[in-house]
């Protein structure tokens with residue numbers, strides 16, 4: 041679909057875009073935090089509650105069978121969305137963070153031994169660092185960090201070097217797309233390096249899935265986690281993908297009514313259900329799974345490559361105006377990251393406008409952006425600033441949205457930003 045030609049129709053799909061913020065038409069530039077929901081996703085959630093209603097994978101009546109059918113279809117759509125080889129490679133979780141935590145616990149406890157090590161990088165989101173640090177405590181398994189290049193990119197050369205420095209690395213964990221700088225990591229090359237050294241590759245796909253066509257088979261990653269809410273689906277649901285032979289070897293962390301096929305009084309009588317159901321121990325957010333699949337179909341219909349190109353075009357427009365009109369006012373940290381994430385700070389006569397103050401000022405102008413450390417606390421050390429402002433552009437944004445942002449930045453002063461609070 042040509043997004044530019046259809047932008048009005050696309051925007052009409054998102055009822056929230058009709059609302060105002062601070063008395064002005066809303067400019068939503070925080071889609072990396074969570075994406076807005078089209079009417080079809082909202083309708084699908086409502087359809088579950090108004091028409092389907094029953095629990096999944098339990099009932100023997102027609103309405104329950106309809107829920108089972110819809111949930112199976114959602115799993116199939118999720119597999120298609122990331123080009124998984126088998127539907128059974130899709131485990132429903134509550135989101136990226138839960139998937140990454142489950143993997144850290146299961147892999148550390150079941151696949152690793154004392155002396156092994158984890159490799160990540162200094163610009164990662166907390167959920168690619170903390171779960172492994174905590175899971176590794178009991179076995180004394182350290183998390184090591186590779187350096188990124190000057191711009192903040194993960195390079196295959198640095199990953200290769202890290203295997204020389206930390207030869208006991210058994211797991212590599214990276215975000216495909218950084219939520220702060222937006223660079224797209226060369227996952228396929230990194231997977232090859234990791235596998236050549238006998239390590240698993242776990243990918244945090246939270247920021248990638250909504251902006252790139254994902255092919256887990258081509259990338260050859262071992263695990264890939266993402267959240268529905270970043271791709272226009274409901275919150276509280278996501279996917280933990282794993283290669284079937286690996287998922288099948290792993291024993292779940294949670295147990296319950298849905299994960300067991302049989303159990304008796306003795307502990308060793310437990311027979312688990314097959315992969316992936318053995319990981320889904322209780323009632324799933326069924327409406328979430330159905331809504332997520334609707335969101336995936338919606339995005340596939342627009343075309344992930346079209347989405348990526350459109351965002352990059354709008355970002356380039358922002359960069360052009362910034363270069364022409366905001367030279368002394370703005371420092372942009374990621375001009376070369378192709379996509380919709382613009383990370384910057386604003387200055388007033390050489391003085392930094394504190395990013396949170398800038399975000400509040402923009403809010404007063406009807407513009408929603410994120411500010412602070414963006415859950416990637418080590419990134420601040422890398423950038424050498426206490427925080428940044430992040431505008432994240434998505435396919436429902438317009439040139440006019442970018443104009444409103446540039447005009448607001450142009451007009452911002454330290455005084456005006458502080459005036460909001462007094």
Ligand code: PMP
Nearest residue numbers: 135136137165167215219246267
């Ligand atoms: N990783 C990255 C790169 C993210 O941007 C996010 C969301 N900010 C997460 C992980 C965590 O996602 P969630 O909160 O949906 O679990």
